[in-house]
Each structure stands twice: as C-alpha cells, then as structure tokens.
Amino acid sequence: MTASTATATATADEVTPYARKALIASTAGYAMDGFDFLILGFMLTAIRADLGLSQSEAASLATWTLLGAVAGGIGFGILSDHLGRVRVLTWTILLFAVFTGLSALARGYWDLAIYRAVAGLGLGGEFGIGMALAAEAWPAAKRARVSSYVGLGWQAGVLAAALVTPLLLPAIGWRGMFVVGLVPALASFLIRRAVGEPPLFVERAKGAKAATRTMAPLRLLVKDAATARISLGMLILCSVQNFGYYGIMIWMPGYLARQFGFGLPQAAVWTSVTILGMAFGIWLFGELADRIGRKPVFLAYQAGAAVMVVVYSQLKDPTAALVGGAVMGMFVNGMLGGYGALMSELYPTEARATAQNVLFNLGRAVGGFGPLVIGALASAYSWQVAIALLAAIYVVDMLATALLIPERKGVALE
Numbered sequence: 411m412t413a414s415t416a417t418a419t420a421t422a423d424e425v426t427p428y429a430r431k432a433l434i435a436s437t438a439g440y441a442m443d444g445f446d447f448l449i450l451g452f453m454l455t456a457i458r459a460d461l462g463l464s465q466s467e468a469a470s471l472a473t474w475t476l477l478g479a480v481a482g483g484i485g486f487g488i489l490s491d492h493l494g495r496v497r498v499l500t501w502t503i504l505l506f507a508v509f510t511g512l513s514a515l516a517r518g519y520w521d522l523a524i525y526r527a528v529a530g531l532g533l534g535g536e537f538g539i540g541m542a543l544a545a546e547a548w549p550a551a552k553r554a555r556v557s558s559y560v561g562l563g564w565q566a567g568v569l570a571a572a573l574v575t576p577l578l579l580p581a582i583g584w585r586g587m588f589v590v591g592l593v594p595a596l597a598s599f600l601i602r603r604a605v606g607e608p609p610l611f612v613e614r615a616k617g618a619k620a621a622t623r624t625m626a627p628l629r630l631l632v633k634d635a636a637t638a639r640i641s642l643g644m645l646i647l648c649s650v651q652n653f654g655y656y657g658i659m660i661w662m663p664g665y666l667a668r669q670f671g672f673g674l675p676q677a678a679v680w681t682s683v684t685i686l687g688m689a690f691g692i693w694l695f696g697e698l699a700d701r702i703g704r705k706p707v708f709l710a711y712q713a714g715a716a717v718m719v720v721v722y723s724q725l726k727d728p729t730a731a732l733v734g735g736a737v738m739g740m741f742v743n744g745m746l747g748g749y750g751a752l753m754s755e756l757y758p759t760e761a762r763a764t765a766q767n768v769l770f771n772l773g774r775a776v777g778g779f780g781p782l783v784i785g786a787l788a789s790a791y792s793w794q795v796a797i798a799l800l801a802a803i804y805v806v807d808m809l810a811t812a813l814l815i816p817e818r819k820g821v822a823l824e
Contacts, residue, residue, distance in 0.1 A: 423549050428606070432547035433556055435496065435605045436540030437563035439503050443536050444567025446510045446529075446591040447475065451660045452575040452674070453584040457522070460584065465789075467519050469781045472660050474523045476652075476778030478530020483771025484628075486535025490763035491627045494607045495543040498535065498763075506532025510591030534774065538766025541750030546608040546759070550820050551700065557750030558696025564746070565689040568659070572682040576675045610759055610823060627764035630757065640756055643814025644769045647708070648749065650807040652770075652777025654715065654742050654800055659684075660781040662735075665793050670728045680732055687736030691744020696751075703819045704752050708811045714741035716804035723794040755818035762823075 450472060458468040482502065490498040509529035516522035540560050548556040579587055632638040662684065666677040691711070698707045718738040725731045749770060757765040787796035 423551055425548065425552070428608075429547040429549075429556075431605045432543050432608060433559060435499065436544045436560045437566075439499060439536055440540055440560055440563035441567035441570075442503060442593070443506060443533050444564035445571045446506065446567075447533065448568040448571040448659065449575050449587050449591070450475070450526075452571065452663060452678070453579065453587055454660075455664070456579065456584045461516070461518055461522070463519055465785065466782070469660070469785050471523060471526050472656065472781050473778040475526040475530040475533065476656065476774045478527035479534030479778075480771045480775040482531030482534030483538060483767035483774070484534075484764075485531070487538050487764040487767030488627050490535070490539045490542070490767075491760060495539050495546075495611060495763065496605050496607055499539045499543065502532040502535030502539065504532070505529070506536065507592055511589055513591075514585040514588035534771045535767060537770050538753075538763050538768075541766050542754060542763040543605075543608060545750055545754035546610040546762070546823065550822060553754065554699035554704065554748060554751040554819075555696040557754070558692045558699075558747030560750055561692045561696075561746040562689055565685055565692060565743075569682055569685045569689070572678050572685060576678045579674070627761040628768065630761035631765055631768065639814055640816065641765075641769065643810045644753060644756070644765075645772055646810035647745075647807060647815070648770045648773025649776035650712075650773075650803045651743075651745055651749070652773045653780040653783075653803060654719070654777075655746075655780075656777045657780030657784040657800065658719075658738075658742060658797065661784055661788070661793075665788075666731070669793065670731070672728075680728075680735060683732050684735035684739040687739035688743035688746075690736075691740030691742075692747035694740075695744045695747035699748050699751065699819070703817050704748055704755075705811060705815060705817050708745060708748060708752075708815075709808055711741050711745045712804050712807045712811065715745075716801045716808075718742070719800045719804070720798050723797040752815070752818070754823060755821050756816070758824040 454468045454471070457463065457471070458465070482505075486498050486502050489501075506529050509525050509532070513522060513525040513529070516525060540563075541557060544556045544560050545553055575587065578590070582589075630637070631641045659681075662681050663674070663677040666672045666680050667674075672680065695707055695711065715738075718734070718741050722731070722734045722738045725734050750766065753766050753769065754762055784796045787799065
C-alpha cells in the first residue's frame, strides 16, 4: 500500500466495506462492556445482602472496576499503538468477559473486588482502541458520526442490562447474571477473525513515520507546551464526563425506589428512558459536530447538563422525572459521541489509542469516585443536594473546552 492510498482511505468520502466491519467490531465490543458493567448497578442490593457488605463496600465495587480501567487503559492503549488495534481489542474483550464471569464465584468483599478490578483492565482498554479503529477507517467528513455510533454501542449494552436484569435476576440471582457476562468471550474471537488492521495504522507501522515511533506514546501526549495544554483540557473533559455519568447511573435505581417507592421493574423502566435520552443525545452530537464543529456542540451540551441536573434534582412527580431523566441523559452522556473524533484529530496515529485510553480512563478514575461522592452527599444531606452540586463541575467543563481545546473539524489524521 502506498502513502497516497492510506491518505485516500482516511480522507475520501466513500465508506468502504472494511470501515463498516471496523465500526461493527468497535460498537459490539463497547456494547458488551456496557451491558456487563451496568448489571452491577442493578445487582448491588442483592450482592450486599448475600455477602453482608456495607453500603460503602457495595458502592466501591463500581469504583474498583473503574480504577482497574485506568491501568488497563494505559497498558492496552500503548500495546495497541505498537501491536495493532484489532489484536489488542480482542484481548481486552476476553479479559473483561472472563473476570466478569469469575465474579460469580465470589465469597466475600475482597475476592469480588479483585475480580472487578481485573475485569476493569479489559474495560479500560476497550474504549480508546475501538474509537481509534473506527476513526482511522472512516472518512473525515463522517468522523464525529462514526464516533457517536461507537458510543451508542455502550448505550445499547446498558439499555439491554436495564431491560434484561429485572427478568433474569429473580430467576438466576446475581451470580447467574455474572455468568451471562461470559458471552463476550465468544464474540471476541469472531471479531478478531472478521476485521483486519486499519490501513492508516498499517502504513505507519511499516515505517512511514519511523522517527516519530521511536518516541514512547505517553511522551507524545506532552511532547510540547501546546500538546500538554490540550491533554490537560481533555483530562478535565473526560473526568467530568465520567464523574457525572457514573455518579448518576449507579445510584439512579436506588434513588427512584426511595423517592417514588418504585420496585425493580418500574425503576428499570425509568432508568431505560434516561438511557434512551442518552442514546439520542450521542447520536445528535455526532450529527451536529460533523456539521458545525466539535467545540460549539461540546459547549452547548455542557451548558445543558449544568441546567438539567439542577432541574432534575427538583422534580417531585414521577411523570416529570421520566421526561426530565431523558432530557438530562441527553446532555449528561450525549457528549460521549464526541470524544473519539476529537481525540483522534488531536493526536497522531503513533499515540492515538494511547491518548484515547489514557485520558478517558484517567477520567474514569476520577469518575469512579462519583458513586462514592454522590452516595456520601445523599446520606449526609439528600439526593437533591448531591445531584444539584454536579452542576458546578459542568461549568468547569465549559471553561476547559473554551480555553484549552482547539477546533480540528474535518482535518486529515496525522
């Protein structure tokens, strides 16, 4: 393959069969992770009762998973930039699935926490590799849209978890639900066989930029003052994204039960509507970002999130909470549709997966404390106080976007 061929692959308007396969692989892997992670939120009450855990111990199981994702994000991101997107993507899915299944064997807090932390290693590798794979395979004019499609994979997974868990959990228990998480292990082998490496990555691996590849991918994130400033901005954006998302989603079923007396099936329906709002927001983000640019859409969504978390915290009527949850979800998680495209355009191929995984998963490390902070504030004060305070972090988000993040809409990938 010539350099001109690789460039055409990255910038042409035509969507190739390979691009579609890459999108399916990335989206399917992220959907599996979303399903396996969110079932934990629905199972916390049952796990806590069966294993005799305190409320803080139960909440920290999500934190252990997300902290494991930080190590996995760094390690697998670097491996992906050296060894290939699809190969390492398969490893991450397999690791996450196997240790999710092993969680069914837990006999106490610490062994379950270890299983969740190791599963988090695979979870951490999934996001950035999938986003880099899709961004490198699709044309620049559709890059934000395809990133939003990968993000929709997570939403499909969590929606499936919200709908399936109330049906399966009473029948097979929390241990059986973790066994269901083994399914992605089978799918990972199918993904590996069906999809090859993106042409852009293959070209760079053959030495098109051999001099740049001698620099460690992590160093490329801070190679100069301008790049370090961008990385700081992206770290703030990813931290706010994950803190708000996990802080809300992990506790939403319990909040609905306390606030409105909902049982698990009804709480699942309300949560599902919020997830559908998130999915619509992700899709809309990609459409708008490809048309008017990344920064304006990020700023609009961040402002919407700041307003809606305050509005939602004041709702007293179940029907209003149903509608308000969907609108809040649209803004709070809709931004997920933009990170893949934005970071793909900000960093070179030699560090693209590393940037995606390191920055997003460091954000996950911060976000991992979301459930703990929200739970502590809710216990000391009220849920309304806890969720209203989230508005402040979206104001910080807006400042970081405006001051630290450049606009790169439509650029050819380096």
